[in-house]
Amino acid sequence: MRKEEETDKLIKNPLLKQALKGNPFLLPDEYFINLTNELLMKTRISEMGDSSFKIPAEYQDDLRLSILSKVTEQKIKTAVKSSKPKLSSDYIEDLQQRILNKTVHLDETVKEANHFKTSNDDKSFNKVRRIGQQKWITFVAAASLLLVMGIFAILEGKKNTTKLNSKTTIVQVESLQTDDIINYLAYYSEVGDLEYLSDQLEDSLNSTEGISTQEIKSYLEYSL
Amino acid sequence: MSKTIEDAEILKKFNNERTREEAFTDLLNKYQERIYWHIRRFVLSHEDTDDLVQEVFIKIWNNLAKFRADSKLYTWIYRIATNESITFLNKKKQMLNISIDDESSSYLAETLTQSSYFDATKAELTLQQAILTLPDKQRLVFNMKYFEDLKYSEISNILGTSVGALKSSYHIAVKKIEKYFSEID
Numbered sequence A: 001m002r003k004e005e006e007t008d009k010l011i012k013n014p015l016l017k018q019a020l021k022g023n024p025f026l027l028p029d030e031y032f033i034n035l036t037n038e039l040l041m042k043t044r045i046s047e048m049g050d051s052s053f054k055i056p057a058e059y060q061d062d063l064r065l066s067i068l069s070k071v072t073e074q075k076i077k078t079a080v081k082s083s084k085p086k087l088s089s090d091y092i093e094d095l096q097q098r099i100l101n102k103t104v105h106l107d108e109t110v111k112e113a114n115h116f117k118t119s120n121d122d123k124s125f126n127k128v129r130r131i132g133q134q135k136w137i138t139f140v141a142a143a144s145l146l147l148v149m150g151i152f153a154i155l156e157g158k159k160n161t162t163k164l165n166s167k168t169t170i171v172q173v174e175s176l177q178t179d180d181i182i183n184y185l186a187y188y189s190e191v192g193d194l195e196y197l198s199d200q201l202e203d204s205l206n207s208t209e210g211i212s213t214q215e216i217k218s219y220l221e222y223s224l
Numbered sequence B: 001m002s003k004t005i006e007d008a009e010i011l012k013k014f015n016n017e018r019t020r021e022e023a024f025t026d027l028l029n030k031y032q033e034r035i036y037w038h039i040r041r042f043v044l045s046h047e048d049t050d051d052l053v054q055e056v057f058i059k060i061w062n063n064l065a066k067f068r069a070d071s072k073l074y075t076w077i078y079r080i081a082t083n084e085s086i087t088f089l090n091k092k093k094q095m096l097n098i099s100i101d102d103e104s105s106s107y108l109a110e111t112l113t114q115s116s117y118f119d120a121t122k123a124e125l126t127l128q129q130a131i132l133t134l135p136d137k138q139r140l141v142f143n144m145k146y147f148e149d150l151k152y153s154e155i156s157n158i159l160g161t162s163v164g165a166l167k168s169s170y171h172i173a174v175k176k177i178e179k180y181f182s183e184i185d
Helices: A002-010 A014-021 A031-051 A059-083 A091-102 A106-118 A133-174 A178-188 A191-206 A213-223 B007-015 B017-043 B046-066 B073-095 B106-114 B122-131 B136-147 B152-159 B163-184
Strands: none
Touching: A002 B163, A014 B122, A014 B163, A031 B017, A031 B046, A178 A213, B007 B017, B007 B046, B007 B073, B017 B046, B017 B073, B017 B136, B046 B073, B073 B106, B073 B136, B073 B152, B106 B122, B122 B136, B122 B163, B136 B152, B136 B163, B152 B163
């Protein structure tokens, strides 16, 4: 009763003395029995947690290295993503125009290129190369056409030359003398014809009525 | 029987892996009620006390093998319980934006009236309210001296305060409580 003696000396208030003897704090039934069981269960769990799961030797070191490498990998991926070259907003349009210049507007580009080739001061000019290497078909077609035209021309030329020679022959016969004609016939004609023609020719010469000059020319053409 | 088991016996059994759990059971039977009330009178709430008691004894289980017996076992257990309780209340003060230097424990008064595990007469309620006007350390001294019936030397070992300071603190605490009662009346 030590505490009461000491406190009784200090406290005079009877109400306080009475209050000090009571205990207003409550707790659940069988709390301490349950508390013991709960604490024992927790200690058993903590013991199991330490030894029930076994891990391979050097697992912790390997795990650490694995985690570090994954972190580094993630950092690299992030860095690559952020450093990826970005396309300018009008890149696609420029690309389209450049393609058109090299295809649809190719002739204009070549003319431009030729113009700039003669300009020695324009050093910024870039050589324009034709694209479309398959233009050889056009060249072949053009060459073939030229060949055909040439052949026709040659053939036509021969025909005209023949006609022209006939016309020249007629002009030359008209200018020939009778004696020349007789001599020619004597040289080139057959014997029988020659005698007959000579006789006939003299007769005709003596009588030129009924045989025109044209008839004689025609006969000569036939004979020749 | 288990309640009268000596601390030395408990320690010996605990150091043997086969009898460790039995030793811990003995320790619980001997100290769990005392530790419960030591904490309960300080933090007032049964739920908070339950959590703290379990934390204290789990800590004891984890560290008892390292106990070097340079102090008595019950002193070591009480010290753990006291430090855990003070830490808990300091955290509660921070949550309520109350300065740790604020010595008043009046913020706990609401805990008293709202708890379903508190059934007090008017005088008992007034007493608890009076005790809450004391600083935390003085409250501990009063509780340990009057309600737990510990010697000043034992309280000195637990709190690390001289016997003289403890006596003075206790007397001041009693006077304050009486004055509170007189003012209420």
